[in-house]
Amino acid sequence: xxxxxxxxxxxxxxxxxxxxxxxxxxxxxxxxxxxxxxxxxxxxxxxxxxxxxxxxxxxxxxxxxxxxxxxxxxxxxxxxxxxxxxxxxxxxxxxxxxxxxxxxxxxxxxxxxxxxxxxxxxxxxxxxxxxxxxxxxxxxxxxxxxxxxxxxxxxxxxxxxxxxxxxxxxxxxxxxxxxxxxxxxxxxxxxxxxxxxxxxxxxxxxxxxxxxxxxxxxxxxxxxxxxxxxxxxxxxxxxxxxxxxxxxxxxxxxxxxxxxxxxxxxxxxxxxxxxxxxxxxxxxxxxxxxxxxxxxxxxxxxxxxxxxxxxxxxxxxxxxxxxxxxxxxxxxxxxxxxxxxxxxxxxxxxxxxxxxxxxxxxxxxxxxxxxxxxxxxxxxxxxxxxxxxxxxxxxxxxxxxxxxxxxxxxxxxxxxxxxxxxxxxxxxxxxxxxxxxxxxxxxxxxxxxxxxxxxxxxxxxxx
Ligand code: SF4
Numbered sequence: 001x002x003x004x005x006x007x008x009x010x011x012x013x014x015x016x017x018x019x020x021x022x023x024x025x026x027x028x029x030x031x032x033x034x035x036x037x038x039x040x041x042x043x044x045x046x047x048x049x050x051x052x053x054x055x056x057x058x059x060x061x062x063x064x065x066x067x068x069x070x071x072x073x074x075x076x077x078x079x080x081x082x083x084x085x086x087x088x089x090x091x092x093x094x095x096x097x098x099x100x101x102x103x104x105x106x107x108x109x110x111x112x113x114x115x116x117x118x119x120x121x122x123x124x125x126x127x128x129x130x131x132x133x134x135x136x137x138x139x140x141x142x143x144x145x146x147x148x149x150x151x152x153x154x155x156x157x158x159x160x161x162x163x164x165x166x167x168x169x170x171x172x173x174x175x176x177x178x179x180x181x182x183x184x185x186x187x188x189x190x191x192x193x194x195x196x197x198x199x200x201x202x203x204x205x206x207x208x209x210x211x212x213x214x215x216x217x218x219x220x221x222x223x224x225x226x227x228x229x230x231x232x233x234x235x236x237x238x239x240x241x242x243x244x245x246x247x248x249x250x251x252x253x254x255x256x257x258x259x260x261x262x263x264x265x266x267x268x269x270x271x272x273x274x275x276x277x278x279x280x281x282x283x284x285x286x287x288x289x290x291x292x293x294x295x296x297x298x299x300x301x302x303x304x305x306x307x308x309x310x311x312x313x314x315x316x317x318x319x320x321x322x323x324x325x326x327x328x329x330x331x332x333x334x335x336x337x338x339x340x341x342x343x344x345x346x347x348x349x350x351x352x353x354x355x356x357x358x359x360x361x362x363x364x365x366x367x368x369x370x371x372x373x374x375x376x377x378x379x380x381x382x383x384x385x386x387x388x389x390x391x392x393x394x395x396x397x398x399x400x401x402x403x404x405x406x407x408x409x410x411x412x413x414x415x416x417x418x419x420x421x422x423x424x425x426x427x428x429x430x431x432x433x434x435x436x437x438x439x440x441x442x443x444x445x446x447x448x449x450x451x452x453x454x455x456x457x458x459x460x461x462x463x
Pocket of ligand 1 (some may be wrong): 003045258304309310312313314316317339366369370371372374376
């Protein structure tokens with residue numbers, strides 16, 4: 001089945017699942033209340049967005065210089081830095097490290113880049129045990145499914161479903177209380193941390209000035225992942241660079257606010273190298289893998305380059321009416337929602353993924369909410385234009401020609417309105433049938449009732 005058919009089938013199934021849609025709407029409704037409260041704590045959220053957009057513009061437009069600075073500073077403190085041009089190369093580098101270390105088990109903290117390169121599948125195929133330590137990721141891993149959302153991986157599941165899952169997979173689920181379920185996961189994971197040979201993390205920001213990777217989280221799992229195993233591997237996209245350490249003063253609260261409606265995430269840690277003499281914890285060896293995977297191609301596209309400014313806060317997903325109705329898994333991609341629809345055609349091929357650009361009402365809510373001011377809905381239009389392979393069909397051209405003539409001539413327009421009004425009963429009869437030219441649209445929607453009189457008539461009669 002093609003990607004577009006998969007998308008349509010999944011979208012039809014999820015939009016028909018009113019329970020799931022209601023559940024997602026409630027969760028996101030609570031997020032919106034919390035986010036707005038936190039936004040109000042900024043002196044000016046709009047000025048903060050502008051400053052963040054300018055900082056990311058500076059970072060991405062001088063990416064070469066910033067990456068050089070980042071790498072030289074990381075290496076000066078003993079970190080081994082690797083460059084991966086694509087997903088296959090990144091997997092190869094990581095597999096080589098874990099094989100050389102004779103590792104058996106790997107503990108991971110949340111990293112969307114590892115989903116992007118399908119790392120877990122590659123590691124498991126090579127015989128390694130991989131455990132996700134972020135609670136949401138742990139839950140979806142037990143269900144053998146990808147994350148539903150880039151920030152809230154298991155937001156589509158109810159407490160009862162998680163209790164049943166834990167009972168089935170872990171044999172322990174005293175109730176559906178979040179506290180008790182968290183304690184069950186915690187007991188399982190503590191053992192995994194102790195046994196793990198390798199700790200694997202992603203990274204939220206890479207500071208060029210100081211050579212540091214900043215990791216943001218709420219559970220302390222990334223800290224344990226970095227602190228206990230002897231070897232640490234960090235995989236991050238090259239676009240994660242920020243020029244200065246001081247930029248974190250803006251980006252950390254902004255990411256927490258836009259991502260989860262928090263003033264700050266609970267844990268914010270800066271890593272600058274492996275354990276140094278005299279230090280009591282941290283890895284003995286630290287590998288940082290910098291992933292391109294077609295990001296430089298996006299960088300070369302002056303029109304859409306700002307898509308690399310994304311800080312993966314997930315805010316555009318949360319406000320998107322399409323995401324809210326079709327859910328995260330429908331997209332069939334690592335990055336879903338508006339940002340996923342913009343970047344996936346660049347990362348995985350425009351022709352295979354062009355349908356995502358059409359999965360948008362172009363309402364602009366994504367652009368309006370994006371903390372780094374990415375022009376998301378215009379990029380969806382750019383993708384539509386770029387994906388167009390030829391002339392519109394004869395029928396399409398004819399339809400628009402006729403529409404243009406009717407719409408430009410008041411007398412024709414007035415007749416068309418009358419015809420529409422008079423044929424109302426007929427339209428109701430053919431709705432959804434093979435005779436209905438708009439049946440895909442009307443199959444699941446009621447036609448709005450046509451008013452008894454037109455606005456013009458109403459205005460005239462009103463005198
Ligand atoms: S595009 Fe903007 S709103 Fe969407 S995830 Fe990225 S930073 Fe957040």
